[in-house]
Amino acid sequence: MTTRTLNPASTATIERSSRAIAAALLAALGVTLAACGSDSGAATPGPSAPECTGGVLEADLQAEPLSGPGVDPATGKLRPAPEGSSYTISSTYGVPRPGDAVMERYGQMFGAIQAQLASQRGLVAMQLAQSPSCGSGRTLAVWESTEAMYEFVMSPAHLAAMDAVDELVEPNYAITHWETARDDEMTLEEGVRRIKASEAPTP
Numbered sequence: 535m536t537t538r539t540l541n542p543a544s545t546a547t548i549e550r551s552s553r554a555i556a557a558a559l560l561a562a563l564g565v566t567l568a569a570c571g572s573d574s575g576a577a578t579p580g581p582s583a584p585e586c587t588g589g590v591l592e593a594d595l596q597a598e599p600l601s602g603p604g605v606d607p608a609t610g611k612l613r614p615a616p617e618g619s620s621y622t623i624s625s626t627y628g629v630p631r632p633g634d635a636v637m638e639r640y641g642q643m644f645g646a647i648q649a650q651l652a653s654q655r656g657l658v659a660m661q662l663a664q665s666p667s668c669g670s671g672r673t674l675a676v677w678e679s680t681e682a683m684y685e686f687v688m689s690p691a692h693l694a695a696m697d698a699v700d701e702l703v704e705p706n707y708a709i710t711h712w713e714t715a716r717d718d719e720m721t722l723e724e725g726v727r728r729i730k731a732s733e734a735p736t737p
Contacts (some may be wrong), residue, residue: 565693585668588627588708589730594612595672596724612659612676612720620715621658622677623660628707629670636702643698646691654689656682658695663722674722683711708733 543576555612586592599605604613615621630636651657658676665671677683706731714720 536569555668560712567701571697582597586629586670587706587733588703589726589733591723591726592668592670594667595663595722597661597663597672600659600661600674600676602659602676612717614717615715621662621720622625622711622713623720623725624673624675624683624708624709624711625722625729626673626709627670627729629699629704631702631704632669639698639702643695647695650689650691654682654686656685661722672722672725675726676720680711680713683736695710 555655561724599610600612605611606613623686651660654676658678660676661674663674675683677686710725710728712719712728718724
């Protein structure tokens with residue numbers, strides 16, 4: 535079941551935005567995962583395995599360093615939010631569908647999405663991660679504000695990716711976002727924790 539914890543003004547916007555952000559960011563992950571390949575020969579549990587879900591941190595998760603205009607090149611760390619303010623953090627989890635045709639579609643989309651993210655106003659930093667054993671990918675994006683995040687949602691490259699999300703990504707993808715000024719809450723691990731919390735059944 536797809537997890538959505540975005541909280542815009544209307545149900546229609548929740549549906550549209552969740553699909554859109556997941557589509558765009560996981561399209562980028564699809565290329566990362568394709569480059570990694572499966573040449574190790576190791577068995578892959580697959581997206582339905584209990585250990586391969588959005589709320590469980592993969593044991594072999596391989597994360598790239600944070601990158602973006604808000605990262606200090608000398609330390610590789612995220613610069614703090616301006617005093618008295620916070621960042622909006624979005625985190626996604628997903629498993630690209632198998633097949634050469636899917637990876638070809640990822641390739642077709644990736645250039646436009648990559649260019650959009652490179653020039654996107656309000657994007658502070660981004661991090662990609664992938665798990666060879668689960669075939670899964672995760673993203674962490676840091677935004678100046680929730681408004682900046684939704685500006686990306688409505689960009690042309692993003693809208694094109696939105697239309698293909700069900701074709702490209704297994705249905706158990708998850709996405710969440712939150713606001714914080716704390717460094718320890720701007721991590722992939724925090725994203726996993728929040729996705730798990732959102733998946734918990736309500737009393």
